[in-house]
Amino acid sequence: MGAGPGDPGLLTCRAVELLKSAEVVVYDRPSMADIVAIADSAEVVHCVGKAGSRPAWPQADVNQLLVELGRAGREVVRLKAGDAFVVSRGGEEAVALAAAGVPFDVVPGISAAIAAPALAGIPVMVRQVATTLTVIAGNDDPEYHQHVDWDAVARVGGTIVVLTGRSALRDIAAKLMAGGLAADTPVAAISAASRPHQRTELGTLAKLPNPRMRPPVTFVIGEVAALDLLAAAPPTTEPKATDAPPAAQVADGQEAGGQFAGAPEQDMGGQAVRGRLAGEPAANERGAGGLGEAGRAVDGQLSGPVEGFNAHS
Amino acid sequence: MGAGPGDPGLLTCRAVELLKSAEVVVYDRPSMADIVAIADSAEVVHCVGKAGSRPAWPQADVNQLLVELGRAGREVVRLKAGDAFVVSRGGEEAVALAAAGVPFDVVPGISAAIAAPALAGIPVMVRQVATTLTVIAGNDDPEYHQHVDWDAVARVGGTIVVLTGRSALRDIAAKLMAGGLAADTPVAAISAASRPHQRTELGTLAKLPNPRMRPPVTFVIGEVAALDLLAAAPPTTEPKATDAPPAAQVADGQEAGGQFAGAPEQDMGGQAVRGRLAGEPAANERGAGGLGEAGRAVDGQLSGPVEGFNAHS
Numbered sequence: 001m002g003a004g005p006g007d008p009g010l011l012t013c014r015a016v017e018l019l020k021s022a023e024v025v026v027y028d029r030p031s032m033a034d035i036v037a038i039a040d041s042a043e044v045v046h047c048v049g050k051a052g053s054r055p056a057w058p059q060a061d062v063n064q065l066l067v068e069l070g071r072a073g074r075e076v077v078r079l080k081a082g083d084a085f086v087v088s089r090g091g092e093e094a095v096a097l098a099a100a101g102v103p104f105d106v107v108p109g110i111s112a113a114i115a116a117p118a119l120a121g122i123p124v125m126v127r128q129v130a131t132t133l134t135v136i137a138g139n140d141d142p143e144y145h146q147h148v149d150w151d152a153v154a155r156v157g158g159t160i161v162v163l164t165g166r167s168a169l170r171d172i173a174a175k176l177m178a179g180g181l182a183a184d185t186p187v188a189a190i191s192a193a194s195r196p197h198q199r200t201e202l203g204t205l206a207k208l209p210n211p212r213m214r215p216p217v218t219f220v221i222g223e224v225a226a227l228d229l230l231a232a233a234p235p236t237t238e239p240k241a242t243d244a245p246p247a248a249q250v251a252d253g254q255e256a257g258g259q260f261a262g263a264p265e266q267d268m269g270g271q272a273v274r275g276r277l278a279g280e281p282a283a284n285e286r287g288a289g290g291l292g293e294a295g296r297a298v299d300g301q302l303s304g305p306v307e308g309f310n311a312h313s
Numbered sequence: 314m315g316a317g318p319g320d321p322g323l324l325t326c327r328a329v330e331l332l333k334s335a336e337v338v339v340y341d342r343p344s345m346a347d348i349v350a351i352a353d354s355a356e357v358v359h360c361v362g363k364a365g366s367r368p369a370w371p372q373a374d375v376n377q378l379l380v381e382l383g384r385a386g387r388e389v390v391r392l393k394a395g396d397a398f399v400v401s402r403g404g405e406e407a408v409a410l411a412a413a414g415v416p417f418d419v420v421p422g423i424s425a426a427i428a429a430p431a432l433a434g435i436p437v438m439v440r441q442v443a444t445t446l447t448v449i450a451g452n453d454d455p456e457y458h459q460h461v462d463w464d465a466v467a468r469v470g471g472t473i474v475v476l477t478g479r480s481a482l483r484d485i486a487a488k489l490m491a492g493g494l495a496a497d498t499p500v501a502a503i504s505a506a507s508r509p510h511q512r513t514e515l516g517t518l519a520k521l522p523n524p525r526m527r528p529p530v531t532f533v534i535g536e537v538a539a540l541d542l543l544a545a546a547p548p549t550t551e552p553k554a555t556d557a558p559p560a561a562q563v564a565d566g567q568e569a570g571g572q573f574a575g576a577p578e579q580d581m582g583g584q585a586v587r588g589r590l591a592g593e594p595a596a597n598e599r600g601a602g603g604l605g606e607a608g609r610a611v612d613g614q615l616s617g618p619v620e621g622f623n624a625h626s
Contacts, residue, residue, distance in 0.1 A: 004325070007327075008326065009325065009326050009327035009330070010325050010326070010327060010421065011325065011326055012317070012322065012323050012324065012325055012326075012423065013321065013322050013323070013324055013325075013326060013329060014320075014322035014323060016326060017322070083427050083428075083431070084431070084436075085427065085430070085431050085435075085436035085437050085438060085439075086427055086437060086438055086446065087438055087444075088438070089440065090436065091436030091438065091439035091440075091442075091537075091540070092439060092440065092441075094434075094436060094542045095436075095439070095540065095542065097542075098434075098542040098543075106431045106432060106434065106543070108323065108423050108427060108428035108431045108432065109423070110325065110421050110422070110423060111424075111427055113446075114396050114398065114399055114421060114424055114427075115396075115421035117398070118396070118397070118398050118419045118421045119419060119421065121407075121411075121419065122398075123397075123398035123403065123404030123407060123408075124398050124399060125398060125399055125400055125401070125404065125448075125450065126398075126404035126405060126408070127402065127404075127405065127450070127454055127456050127457055128405075128456055128457070129404075131400075131449065131450045131454075131457050131459070131461060132447060132448065132449050132450075132461060132466070133399065133426075133447070133448040133449075134445060134446070134447045134448075134469065135438075135445065135446040135447075135448070136444065136445050136446075137438065137440070137444045137445075141440055141444075143440050143441060144440055144441070144444050146444070146470070146471075148444060148445060148469075149468050149469055149470070151468075152465045152466075152468035152469045153445070153465075153469055155462050155464075155465035155468070156447065156461075156462055156465045156466055156469055157459070157462070158459075224404075227404070227408065229407050229408065229410075229411040230411075230419070
């Protein structure tokens with residue numbers, strides 16, 4: 001079951017219903033505690049991911065646990081961050097259950113690949129700007145079937161979303177530029193999407209956003225990354241205080257805890273949005289703490305007409 | 314706001330909450346009526362999409378309506394199928410609102426691009442099989458910024474999901490094969506995902522699934538399309554009766570009404586899942602009405618190890 005990006009409000013109704021009737025919950029991240037708490041009738045909860053200094057369970061052990069719980073006839077909810085089948089090992093777990101003949105349902109979740117950009121005001125697909133969305137697992141897992149053909153990804157262009165690729169981003173950017181993407185292609189990094197400490201940093205392939213952001217980080221590469229919609233029209237909800245530590249205090253790959261409820265914080269610096277960036281945007285930053293350079297003017301043009309897009313704001 | 318693929322159970326909690334307090338709802342499809350009905354305090358609902366013989370509103374008019382409603386200070390929910398920013402004009406509407414200085418929030422929804430495959434038992438990403446997911450708007454909208462580089466998409470490989478591309482599928486398949494994808498690359502077509510009349514048909518690039526399925530149809534191209542997990546381990550929920558007309562009675566592009574609630578129907582033909590298809594799968598069909606050839610054996614191997622995947626089922 002997909003748990004969405006973190007905010008319990010982004011759980012599906014089906015997910016909440018199933019959590020409430022679960023006997024056992026298996027989940028990955030200590031930061032999911034608020035969501036796991038919805039399962040108030042669960043007798044057992046297993047955190048099988050990395051927790052503090054304890055490493056994550058080997059995937060084979062997780063698979064085996066799920067098969068055993070299923071065979072025992074327990075009502076099990078297997079919570080995965082985002083959607084269980086996007087850059088996640090949910091597919092492997094489903095394969096293991098299928099191979100063992102254990103019945104299961106699949107409940108889709110809100111994937112950060114789409115939602116993190118959306119919550120940062122970035123539509124991953126806009127007819128006039130991007131009609132393809134390529135989602136890529138950016139880390140270098142030795143069990144990957146094949147290495148990503150970054151030349152071809154660059155040629156496809158459109159919107160490219162990189163998940164789990166924080167440490168590899170510099171290398172990925174170099175490969176995309178070698179494949180033909182312009183050095184000034186906009187890049188947005190969204191940290192902790194949907195959580196109170198959500199923040200966005202902007203840059204380009206040549207001048208990447210600060211990689212020292214609190215995980216999880218979703219990277220958006222392509223012209224849509226410059227469509228900074230929420231900066232022009234701030235969200236109607238109030239930002240809330242956050243207990244988030246500075247990003248630099250969080251080590252790469254470490255999952256931080258924190259409060260989930262509430263709207264993501266957004267900088268309300270009155271930026272004007274008129275279209276895609278005509279040139280190279282300044283490396284920029286929005287989000288918790290107001291550390292960003294507010295007031296960046298985003299000016300430029302779309303190649304095709306977008307109604308209302310060139311109107312004065 | 315994304316309304317998900319159709320089943321109200323796949324709305325987010327936030328979406329339900331906002332619907333319940335909405336004064337005005339603007340939506341696209343008559344088939345969303347069950348979801349619109351959640352907005353029981355709404356004074357006005359606008360269906361701006363195609364309804365019966367009435368054509369859809371021009372996009373500029375929809376944008377203008379939203380701007381006017383926003384300026385009037387109404388609590389407006391703009392419902393979009395799936396996610397508002399995936400193969401949808403939600404991005405343009407957000408751009409129009411931003412340009413007009415009208416505040417708005419973005420509520421992500423479950424996109425059919427990921428959920429339709431998941432509900433059909435197809436994980437779009439599995440480390441050992443596919444580490445990229447390319448989502449493509451398959452129709453030939455003249456306002457598209459650029460034409461899709463299908464050669465490059467073929468080179469990226471992995472999982473390719475085509476939305477709104479039913480009428481163009483044959484042409485797309487030819488381009489992908491010309492770009493290097495094997496003729497026996499599995500293709501799954503999922504119709505009406507999450508609705509009681511959901512059905513899946515299987516084929517290959519050379520022998521496409523029957524295109525005369527009830528819309529909306531999501532196409533999955535790539536090895537994962539043969540990972541027919543739910544066939545081996547049937548879902549725990551009972552299939553329900555459907556009032557769906559035969560697919561052949563539904564014209565291309567026409568949105569059919571119907572009941573949303575309940576689990577998708579699944580064929581329980583006892584198929585064995587052991588891995589990806591080693592050869593070309595028979596064009597096959599699963600779903601409502603039991604018209605499919607049950608008992609297809611899915612045999613083969615993964616290039617990398619997947620725990621439990623090669624176990625006997």
